[in-house]
Amino acid sequence: MTSSLYLGIALDGAGWHPSAWREPDARPADLFHLDYWVALVRAAEAAGIDLVTIEDSFGLQSSGFGGIDPRRDEVRGRLDALLLATSIAPHTSTIGLVPTITTTHTEPFHVATGVQTLDYVSEGRAGWRVQVSGRAHEAAHVGRRTLPALDPALVVLGADPAQTALIEDLFGEARDTVEVARRLWDSWEDDAVIRDVETGRFVDRDKLHYIDFEGDRFTVKGPSITPRPPQGQPLVYALAHQKVPYELAVAGADIVGVTPHDDAHLEAILGQLETAAHDVSRGADEPLRVWTEISVLIAETADAAQATLARLNATHGEPWTSDTLILADTAEAVATQLLHWHKLGIDGVRLRPARLPEDLSAITESVVPLLRSAGVLDRPDGVATLRARLGFGRPESRYATPADADARGTATADTEGDPAADSTFELDLTGSIR
Amino acid sequence: MTTTASTTVHPIPQDAAGRPIRQVHLAAHFPGVNNTSVWSDGKAESQIAFSSFRHFAQNAERGKFDFLFLAEGLRLREQKGLIHDLDVVGRPNTLAILAGIAAVTEHIGLVGTLSSTFNEPYELARQLASLDLLSGGRAGWNIVTTSDAFHGENFRRGGFLDPKDRYVRAEEFVAVARALWDGWAPGALAANKDTGEFLSADALTAVDHHGQQFDVKGFGTLPRSPQGHPVIVQAGDSADGRDFASANAEVIFSLHSEFEDGQRFFRDVKGRLPAVGRHPDSLKILPAATFILGDTAAEARERSREVALLQVSPQTAISFLEQLWGTDLGGYDPDGPLPETDPVLADEGVTRGRVRHVADPVAVAKSWRGLAEAEGLSIRDLVIRFAAKHTFVGTPVHVAEQINRHVQEEASDGFVIVGHTNPTGLDEFVDRVIPELQERGVYRTEYEAGATLRETLGLTQ
Numbered sequence: 048m049t050s051s052l053y054l055g056i057a058l059d060g061a062g063w064h065p066s067a068w069r070e071p072d073a074r075p076a077d078l079f080h081l082d083y084w085v086a087l088v089r090a091a092e093a094a095g096i097d098l099v100t101i102e103d104s105f106g107l108q109s110s111g112f113g114g115i116d117p118r119r120d121e122v123r124g125r126l127d128a129l130l131l132a133t134s135i136a137p138h139t140s141t142i143g144l145v146p147t148i149t150t151t152h153t154e155p156f157h158v159a160t161g162v163q164t165l166d167y168v169s170e171g172r173a174g175w176r177v178q179v180s181g182r183a184h185e186a187a188h189v190g191r192r193t194l195p196a197l198d199p200a201l202v203v204l205g206a207d208p209a210q211t212a213l214i215e216d217l218f219g220e221a222r223d224t225v226e227v228a229r230r231l232w233d234s235w236e237d238d239a240v241i242r243d244v245e246t247g248r249f250v251d252r253d254k255l256h257y258i259d260f261e262g263d264r265f266t267v268k269g270p271s272i273t274p275r276p277p278q279g280q281p282l283v284y285a286l287a288h289q290k291v292p293y294e295l296a297v298a299g300a301d302i303v304g305v306t307p308h309d310d311a312h313l314e315a316i317l318g319q320l321e322t323a324a325h326d327v328s329r330g331a332d333e334p335l336r337v338w339t340e341i342s343v344l345i346a347e348t349a350d351a352a353q354a355t356l357a358r359l360n361a362t363h364g365e366p367w368t369s370d371t372l373i374l375a376d377t378a379e380a381v382a383t384q385l386l387h388w389h390k391l392g393i394d395g396v397r398l399r400p401a402r403l404p405e406d407l408s409a410i411t412e413s414v415v416p417l418l419r420s421a422g423v424l425d426r427p428d429g430v431a432t433l434r435a436r437l438g439f440g441r442p443e444s445r446y447a448t449p450a451d452a453d454a455r456g457t458a459t460a461d462t463e464g465d466p467a468a469d470s471t472f473e474l475d476l477t478g479s480i481r
Numbered sequence: 482m483t484t485t486a487s488t489t490v491h492p493i494p495q496d497a498a499g500r501p502i503r504q505v506h507l508a509a510h511f512p513g514v515n516n517t518s519v520w521s522d523g524k525a526e527s528q529i530a531f532s533s534f535r536h537f538a539q540n541a542e543r544g545k546f547d548f549l550f551l552a553e554g555l556r557l558r559e560q561k562g563l564i565h566d567l568d569v570v571g572r573p574n575t576l577a578i579l580a581g582i583a584a585v586t587e588h589i590g591l592v593g594t595l596s597s598t599f600n601e602p603y604e605l606a607r608q609l610a611s612l613d614l615l616s617g618g619r620a621g622w623n624i625v626t627t628s629d630a631f632h633g634e635n636f637r638r639g640g641f642l643d644p645k646d647r648y649v650r651a652e653e654f655v656a657v658a659r660a661l662w663d664g665w666a667p668g669a670l671a672a673n674k675d676t677g678e679f680l681s682a683d684a685l686t687a688v689d690h691h692g693q694q695f696d697v698k699g700f701g702t703l704p705r706s707p708q709g710h711p712v713i714v715q716a717g718d719s720a721d722g723r724d725f726a727s728a729n730a731e732v733i734f735s736l737h738s739e740f741e742d743g744q745r746f747f748r749d750v751k752g753r754l755p756a757v758g759r760h761p762d763s764l765k766i767l768p769a770a771t772f773i774l775g776d777t778a779a780e781a782r783e784r785s786r787e788v789a790l791l792q793v794s795p796q797t798a799i800s801f802l803e804q805l806w807g808t809d810l811g812g813y814d815p816d817g818p819l820p821e822t823d824p825v826l827a828d829e830g831v832t833r834g835r836v837r838h839v840a841d842p843v844a845v846a847k848s849w850r851g852l853a854e855a856e857g858l859s860i861r862d863l864v865i866r867f868a869a870k871h872t873f874v875g876t877p878v879h880v881a882e883q884i885n886r887h888v889q890e891e892a893s894d895g896f897v898i899v900g901h902t903n904p905t906g907l908d909e910f911v912d913r914v915i916p917e918l919q920e921r922g923v924y925r926t927e928y929e930a931g932a933t934l935r936e937t938l939g940l941t942q
Contacts, residue, residue: 073674075672078672079703081615119684129576129580130576130577130608131615134615136581155637187698189603255557255564264637270557272557
């Protein structure tokens with residue numbers, strides 16, 4: 048049997064090309080309306096796409112990696128991705144919803160309960176794309192700290208110690224935030240709510256757990272205010288380009304998104320991930336899945352796709368650049384590339400449509416059928432959650448260890464005949480259960 | 482107030498066209514994590530499943546409520562150092578659940594409680610603007626000023642905020658949020674494919690705020706939302722709280738549900754408005770109210786007693802008393818008399834995660850003991866008297882007339898109705914009380930198409 052290739056669509060504004068909003072099918076005036084997003088996600092859902100991600104940032108977009116630019120001719124502004132995803136949830140039924148949430152300026156407790164709530168509203172389809180914010184102007188929105196300007200070229204080279212230290216700090220904080228979220232998601236055992244009329248107790252407090260997280264940047268006591276969500280652990284996705292984020296992904300993500308430009312690059316990345324897996328202990332139950340990210344502009348012919356890209360670039364004023372491979376080609380070429388990388392060990396792909404809705408339509412109408420006939424899109428029947436759809440299990444809460452229950456039983460037996468030493472008896476008293 | 486006697490029908494003040502001048506405004510409170518919410522009678526459904534929120538919201542919208550109201554959870558309540566386990570526990574993230582509810586409703590306002598202490602203005606202003614955009618102008622913010630270290634243990638700032646700075650921070654928070662909401666001019670979003678202008682010229686104004694509590698510099702990320710500024714709700718009752726409300730709030734969620742007390746509060750707060758240049762109708766006062774219906778007054782009284790027994794289990798009765806006594810009373814019989822001993826005075830009470838202000842516990846205990854002795858009340862009876870008091874008990878006609886009397890005679894602008902069963906607790910109110918209000922011409926029969934929450938509330942700018 049052919050192994051599954053999983054498909055995600057990365058939604059952002061009118062598409063990933065900066066000039067896409069001026070295309071005939073684009074709806075730039077509707078970018079801040081729920082209807083626009085529901086239509087896109089429903090189209091993806093109808094085609095059997097596994098998940099959508101929704102981009103976000105802690106400030107206005109800019110064309111470079113630095114601060115605010117004065118451009119008024121490109122899409123600026125975004126809705127809060129978590130809230131947008133939660134509003135989309137009741138309008139959809141099977142597709143995974145994975146908003147981007149930054150860890151740099153947000154409260155880990157709010158982030159964790161927000162994703163938990165998305166999981167409740169979507170009935171088990173929530174994920175979280177973890178993102179850091181390294182931009183100095185975004186730090187000024189909170190005033191908690193000042194950040195030096197990041198130069199992506201220097202960062203990737205690892206050449207500048209100050210830049211490397213900043214990256215390590217940002218991703219260290221992200222790692223702590225993911226750890227806090229995962230502990231909070233587990234902090235209610237699944238059977239914590241007991242509604243026991245006899246003893247008057249709604250909840251069994253022995254099944255609620257303090258998480259007692261203490262890190263360099265924050266401490267979080269717990270437990271969550273929200274019961275354990277349908278998936279137990281909502282899906283965590285991390286886009287990564289170098290050693291430090293690879294280590295974050297190994298430590299806390301379910302899926303890492305990588306950006307190879309060719310086979311050799313992919314091989315090198317997989318090697319780096321393997322190194323990271325040796326260096327860092329894994330904080331999730333199952334092996335890390337590797338997805339590639341590719342930007343796509345699709346047309347009937349390769350020439351037509353290239354011509355469209357050239358036209359969009361002319362409007363933009365310079366060639367569109369991306370951290371990913373940009374494929375301006377036919378649906379066949381895109382499908383061939385995906386299947387090729389799937390053979391090299393890739394579990395899934397997050398496609399970034401250059402234009403919305405046009406390239407999303409091309410994916411659902413042309414690329415998906417090709418992949419389907421290649422037999423890589425079969426999904427198990429009757430799966431209800433995003434984790435199950437992607438072949439992940441539903442993990443037990445880390446705090447629900449059967450060994451604990453055994454230990455309690457043993458302790459009770461040992462102290463039989465000595466009620467003063469019986470911890471169960473003491474607990475009953477302090478809980479005013481009489 | 483538990484009134485079941487038949488009410489005199491008061492003449493309703495009318496305008497020249499014969500319409501009642503004062504209209505009733507109602508909010509629907511999602512059942513909270515306290516003993517009011519009954520979970521033990523088999524009728525209560527999940528406190529967290531989205532189906533519960535959907536039912537609750539759609540029923541309130543069927544009843545043409547102005548808005549639904551959600552409290553906020555920042556930490557689970559504790560008593561005697563242990564998580565309190567006798568009441569409903571667990572709720573969603575406030576903003577996220579409102580975004581979900583926005584998708585399954587069309588008209589009803591969505592008001593969430595959000596702390597100015599454990600949030601930052603840039604992010605919260607953006608989330609509220611997002612909610613206003615996603616809901617087509619239905620967002621409201623009940624701003625609370627948590628200050629204790631207990632909640633702080635779940636947040637970056639840790640520790641606590643000096644209580645005297647609570648409203649300093651809240652004031653500054655709202656000022657920064659308003660600046661961010663005003664940062665995009667009306668019409669900033671040009672989205673003109675022909676000219677290539679996505680933003681119009683001079684569309685964006687940067688915020689550059691440096692104050693005691695916040696340093697916020699930069700641009701907001703969202704076009705002006707349908708309401709511009711989400712509706713500001715406030716629930717604090719201190720002198721600082723009332724000053725904050727008269728300067729900032731558009732709705733007060735008050736605890737003054739008794740008639741005369743309500744009138745005093747109404748006069749006090751509305752009387753503060755002219756001094757700050759505001760019209761009395763630019764602020765609505767909505768006290769919390771519970772209700773029990775029956776076909777007859779006697780039946781309603783009987784149901785009230787049945788519900789009260791569910792709201793105050795034997796264990797809850799002891800637990801409630803421990804909050805005042807500040808000590809373990811586990812050895813007392815809930816059906817027996819009150820403790821003879823006085824409350825233990827400590828810096829920190831036994832209850833954490835819930836606001837309780839008792840200035841002199843010993844005096845209060847003494848008065849409770851006196852009341853219990855005079856009327857022969859057990860511990861549980863007494864606790865029912867205080868913790869399961871139902872605001873309106875009677876026939877639907879009686880309850881509607883009581884509500885209307887409060888509004889016409891300026892004891893309130895309406896009520897925040899709290900049901901005791903999740904999520905169906907307000908179904909009966911919508912079925913039976915709302916038609917009575919509508920028949921009296923004091924309550925809407927349809928929402929105004931496309932109205933924002935501010936418009937639905939009839940707030941005068």
